[in-house]
Amino acid sequence: MRRHRDERYSRRACARTRCGCRFAEPLVEECGAECPTGPRSPFRLPPRQYRCRTDGWLVVEAWSPVGLLPAGTLPHHDYLDALPTRRPIVLVGNDGHNSWVNQRALDLAGITASTPDPVGGKIARDADGQPTGVLTDEAQKFVTRLIPRPDEAELTDACARVLAQAAASGITSFLDIVTDSSDLRRYAVLAESGRLPQRIHAAIRISTELAKDPAAALTHLHDLRAHSAQTSGVRIGTAKVYLDGIADYPAQTAALIDPYLDSNGNPTSNYGDLYVSGPDFGQLATVLDAAGWQLHAHAIGDRVVRTALVLQSQLRVVQLGGG
Template identity: 30%
Template sequence: MAVPADLIYTGGWIFTTRSHTPERMAVAVTDGVITAVVPEADTAALTSPHTQVIDLNGGLLVPGFQDAHIHPVSGGVELLQCNLTEATTADEAVAMIAEYAAANPDLEWIQGAGWSMDHFPGGNPTRDLLDAIVPDRPVLLSSRDHHSTWANTKAFQIAGITAATADPADGRIERESDGTPAGALQEGASELFNEVRPQTSDDLAYQGLLAAQAELFSLGVTGWQDALVGTGFGMTDSLVAYERAIEEGTLLAHVVGSQWWERSAGIEQVQQMIERRDDVAARYPAETLDLGTIKMMVDGVAENQTAAMNVPYRDAHGHDTDNSGLSFIDPELLKHYVTTVDAAGFQVHFHALGDRAVRETLDAVEAAHQTNGSNDNRHHLAHLQVVDSADTPRFAQLDAIANIQSLWGCHETQLDELTLPFLPETSEDHHYPFGELHSQGARLAAGSDWPVSSANPIAAIHIAVNRVSPTSTDRPLGPPSQKLDLATSLTAYTAGSAYVNHRDHDTGAIVPGYLANLAVLEPNPFDLDPSEIYTSTVTSTWVRGTQVYARTN
């Protein structure tokens, strides 16, 4: 005899991820677990006076999105600090900083993030813009992609950064003609402020985590992989915030944390990472928090010419320079490190953006396989801005997962003004080659890199399908073969990321026995013209059958 359900979702379409097309079915949930997926006519036997019936209103029920590369604690903190992500020009950014400083006169430092490189000449804002509005307090602001920092004169003075300060090996100080710091710092040079800048307090990090969770629930995201658990980029260790949230019962999402690999250290840090992983595993359920991943940052980003490329960047006149980007970890050491942590049972989450970085990373994964044999660690490479076609088949061959940030796969000012002009003419064809990776058998996962860019999965899926941002009149980025179809992109953001997170046994699909971590999309994106996918929105989000978000308008 059928057991009455606590919840039944009906009146719409279901994307199970086990099929490439939506189905007109109903879904029953009891005790937070999916118990049946049946034709709508068969729901009577599952219904009691206590069953809550959720009308999908013709929309689409999908597994909760899972973000495979995100920084929720720093993103949440930035929502609470000087947040420049809404600025559309340099003038707007400066005005927002001035307004924030005026509203917070007691802050010793003005900190925040979100300025966009394409709003400033050469991608580099200057200190005098900040000095004009905040001359008496240090100002330190991360760029939207978090690979550059903007500082005022006071901040440079407090940190002791002068014309005599050498560039670190993994970064660069932008300078005036006499060598004086001009205002922007790239990559590891930003860490020159670490000894003097106020660290994010544990309480602020906790409040940031809660703000991030609420924001992500509103976008249908029910789980994620935190791409930096540790103290990189000047952040406090987010593990403290997660532990508090678990103990206070406020962490409702399921989280995998990537322990930050300090590239200035070496193999000696592995033992501490093992101890942290095992300690968390002993204290918390794996479905709530897991630290079995290590994050290695292999290179930088293309817009400041620190992404590791196979050929040199060009200058403004189209001539080759002597700069082909930075490999943050020596390739031979990378092989040694990856082989060691793979043997210890860790998954490795790589930042690999340039084609040389991708190749060096795949070489390291291959070395680990040759030494350790096959396993289920599920290593994955994030970003993949440029990938040589010779390397795309290697993903499937090595069981390496392509962790795509498809929101970036379109023409936009930062790409068109700061990146493509400085790369070979044919590089656009290999830019964010998600279609090519998919056609070569690579398993796809998806993420946002929020707060670097929007955490909205639907916006990212729209661009994966169209290779054009919503409402833009730009031509698509690259050839049509780089597009993904809607079902493939949706699957990457659900089942694909669940696989990366080792949660494919109970999340990422709508099938009996899986958790009722679900999102409702209206209208059904499969009913829309591809150019209108972005108009579909999340109307409700559910975690273990409990509604954690409901659209109010």
């Protein structure tokens, strides 16, 4: 029998179990299914009341959106629905921009053919307009917000172990490119307990909606910096904003000048998405620059890179007094 951990804990999938459970303790509800292991399995334990959760979320990390076999296979919830489990399943892409879920997860999230794409995200759909189970960028939150998070103590301990390993490899400082209030609280706890060996420059995430309101974005940044002012080793002076997505399949949300091609090399109607418009980004950059903040912009497609560079050059002219 393997021992398993429910959705509040490890995100490593237990691939050989018939019930689809996770590794390690604690014990939760009885599933009644054997979870076989080989005789030399490191997870083979003395007989006890091992249980696993049969109706909790199964989350698998580091799915490769471009690695499905055979070549040309498109991700669809039907493949996950065929697995012998009733659990809602989420495969989190190793690019951080795509998730692949089964029908149970779609149902729990209330995602149907009539669900509109969120700002800064996309629900992949088939030829009939039905969701395929692939969620991109902000659309992932429809599902991920339903998944119970590990408790804060476990997250903090895990962070401490990673930072210690980084320090042992000679990493003494780094830029945390997407930071929120929970990350800052965790850094504060680590610093207070002497477990923060690096100097960290934290880039605060500005959401797509907040980017449309530069004054509110600036207030948000100032508030988080003020709350973290006493955290030794953490410096805050950068804002992070996503201007588009990624060019990788199946997302293809990076904003391009020319359209994406289909599998036959023919142009499609998809040019990618601008998550933040040029004028909105220009206003945000102007306000943050005047307040002394650096702006870290995620810009992948050539269309959005051109937009960002033009706006940056215009801002530079204003700074030099040329217009």
